[in-house]
Amino acid sequence: MNQLDALKQFTTVVADTGDFKQLAQFKPQDATTNPSLILKAVQKPEYAPLLQSTVAQWKERPMDEVIDRLLVGFGCEILATIPGRVSTEVDARLSFDTSATVTRAERIIELYQAQGIHIDRVLIKVAATWEGIKAAEKLEQRGIHTNLTLLFSFCQAVACGQAKVQLISPFVGRIYDWYKKQAGASWDEAARSGANDPGVQSVTQIYNHYKHFGIATEVMGASFRNIGQITALAGCDLLTIAPELLAQLAASEALLQPALNAEAARATALPAVQYDEAGFRYALNEDAMATEKLAEGIRSFAADAVKLEKLIQAV
Known part of the structure; x- marks a missing residue:
């Protein structure tokens, strides 16, 4: 059995692509964009x-609506290929505006519903800022x-669990990138791989916390x-891959065994943690990696949204 098939036995495999x-070749359950x-x-x-037909049909509408219709167009095509859910992202430029995020998310859902897609097959992606978490709630x-x-820290995960969000996406690779860059020439790849990888450690801590305290949010x-x-x-x-x-x-064909264990997490002694807004902001501020990567991620997604707008204008 190959590792992909082995992984599917104990983890839902999600394809990370537009x-x-x-x-189709990988038969994932869900997909993220x-x-x-x-x-x-x-x-x-x-x-x-797909780009041309969307723009031709809706070019008289405001740009933000054309973008959402394009995203939903991709989402519908993805849903025709997979049995599960697709994740569609709210414009990153709304990451600090709770009410605008809610409004935009509701429109995306309405656009999916107009295409006959059931609400349970769509996850609305929102940056895990305090305002984004409140919008998700x-x-x-x-x-x-x-x-x-754009979830990099334990405090973001705790706040998401409190808000009873459906799912969180902790970013393993970007956490790893930050620590590797900070270490520079002293980085020891072998010593910081597998269970010692800082990104892996972050997700493991979050997973164990959720399972220990019976938090239903998916990791x-x-x-x-x-x-x-x-x-x-x-x-x-x-895991979205x-x-x-x-x-x-x-x-x-290498042997693959489960590394995370919900039963073990439930049996481990862990402290209860909760955050109000001030506590959340302070905890995030104390985590230089998470603060930097969250800001960088929002800037990057916002820049790509602007590039997408320019592409649409050029059609």
């Missing part, structure tokens, strides 16, 4: 017709499920740099 033509992945996909010739109360992204490790990070998180609720790494897993 390239829906690549999806983000502004950067959609931007990458729409620049490929095979997706030009309101959306969940209205029956709209959310995926809290989906994201942003992987190598398959060692993936295999070190085998047993996590879900880029097509290149899915291919590497499918090509490997």
Whole structure:
């Protein structure tokens, strides 16, 4: 049995791509997209017709609506290929505006529903800022499920659990990137791999906290740099994996065992943790890595949203 099939026995495998033509070969349960992945996909010739038809049909509408219709167009194509859910992201420029995030999310859901897609097949991706978490809390109360992204710290995960969000996406690879860059020449790749990888350690801590305290929010490790990070998180609720790494897993016959264990987490003594807004902001501020990577991620997704707008204007 290859590692991809082995992984699917104890973890829900999700494809991290906007390239829906690549999806079928890996048979993932769910799929995730983000502004950067959609931007990458729409620049490929095979997706030009989807871009052109969306723009032609809706070009008189405000740009933000055209963007949402394009995102939903990709999402519908992805849902035709997979049995589960697709994650579609709210514009990152709204990351500090709770009410605007809620409004935008509701429109995305309405656009999916107009295409006959059931609400339970869509996760609205929102950056895990305090304002984003509060928006997600309101959306969940209205029956709209959310995926809290750009999650780098334990305090973000705790606040998401308190808000009863459906799912969180802790970013393994970007955490690893930060610590590797900080260490510079002193970085020891072998010593900081597998269970000792800082990104793996972050997700493991979050997973154990959720399972110990019976928090229903799903944990989906994201942003992987190598398959060692993936295999070190085998047993996590879900893992969202880029097509290149899915291919590497499918090509490997190495033995794969679960690394995370809900039963063990329940039996471990862990302190209860809760955050109000002030406590959350202070805890995030104390974590230089999370503060920097959250800000950088929002800037990057916002920049790609602007590039997507320019592409649309040029059609």
